[in-house]
Amino acid sequence: MLGLSMARSLSLAGQSVEVWEANEHVGGLATPWTIGGVTWDRFYHVITSNDEYLLRLLRTLNLEKEIRWKSPQTGFYTDKALYPFSSILDFVRFPPLSPTDKIRLGTTILRAANVRDPAPLEKITAVEWLTELSGRNVVERIWLPLLRAKLGVNAERVNAAFIWAIIARMYGARQGRGKRELFGYVPGSYRRILDSLAAHLRQHGVALHAGRPVKRVSLTTDGNSAAVDDGRTTERFDRVVITAPAPVAAAMCPDLLSSEQKRLLDVEYQGVVCASVLLKRSLSPYYITNITDQMPFTAVIEMDALVDPADLGDHALVYLPKYVPSRDATFDRDDESIRSEFIAALNRIYPDFGMNDVSAFQVSRARYVLPISTLGYSDRLPPFTTTLKRVYTVNSAQIVNGTLNVNQTLELSERAFASIQEHAELKPHRARQYA
Secondary structure (H helix, E strand, C coil): HHHHHHHHHHHCCCCEEECCCCCCHHHHHHEEECCCCCCEEEECCCCCCHHHHHHHHHHCCHHHHHHHEECCEEEEEEEEEEEECCCCHHHCCCCCCHHHHHHHHHHHHHHHHCCCCCCCHCEHHHHHHHHHHCHHHHHHHHHHHHHHHHHHHHHCCHHHHHHHHHHHHHHCCCCCCEECCCCEECHHHHHHHHHHHHHHHHHHEEEECCCCCCEEEECCCCCEEEEEEEECCCEEEEEEEEEECCCHHHCCCCCCCHHHHHHCCCCCCEEEEEEEEECCCCCEEEEEEECCCCCCCEEEHHHHHCCCCHHCCCCCCEEHHHHCCCHHHHCCCCHHHHHHHHHHHHHHCCCCCCHHHEEEEEEEEEEEEEEEEECCHHHHHHCCCCCCCEECCCCCCHHCCCCCCCCHHHHHHHHHHHHHHHHHHCCCCCCCCCC
């Protein structure tokens, strides 16, 4: 999505653009796959009502009017029990917290949602900030387990801007008098969005080359162009924007200064191993079930609580994500061992669930998903520009005071494009064709 969005902005500015994609399909973390005859996203995605950049893109593709909105329920699995956590009444009744804890938790969410300048939050860890606002018991019972589920061993290293971004996005999605979260999806999900975006780009002159991994990017001897090598051929371009993760970008550009290489390689990434489980029936009425007990996965995401079952072949579709550091041994585990562990854990949460309910089980892996934003993270961001004057790097490591999602990715693309346009003093190669 980052590369495609950047291509669109450059094309809009009158540039002749090619996109080289290593995988067989464009879209990166948003690409779909087929499980048990049902085609849906490899990783779970949702549109929120405050996703400004994503909604603008969907409007351009004539897809915004097709979004189906819903206020799904949320659950919590804690102390070996499943609780609803969607309404004010659910919150009041939530047994794991005392009345005082609930007041402090509610106040924390309100205060976080009203932070306008998150920069100071980079100077304090999320655990320290949340303890100050919510108290130690709420942190131990709620916040810390949720942070560990997302960040594992890095939970106590991440800065407070990380958790602020998540709270602010979810709180901003609340609509109406009941302040229920409003989530949406496009029928066909990201397969439909990506197909529409690819067609839109091709219509306006952008060349898309899938299945073409880049081996090396360098400047030509005269410095007047950039050479891109895919291991078979080398082509020259006026400029190159690399939208691969920071360590991959470093490997592509061996001619960068050692200090530039170090800045890219020093970015710590959290990856994800995510199981998609196609079921014959729903597990619960909850779209998201947050888990604070020890489990092999982060949460239970039930797409069928949001998506019309007809869009899923009249099945239920569940995602079971496990977030781990990019070099974690979990990436090397075979699908069958993950399946056995995850299915057994599901049975502990939902005792009436069994293997007979499973139609298909598939595992997707991504080593570089989100950067771990430790203290003072924005001071160490890799810049968009490089000492290879015609080469730029743009990736999720440059998301400041935010967390990775499609909307945030599109915001990064617009910010990076503005910087590159100014630096390169781009002059149109052709007439502006669309707006």
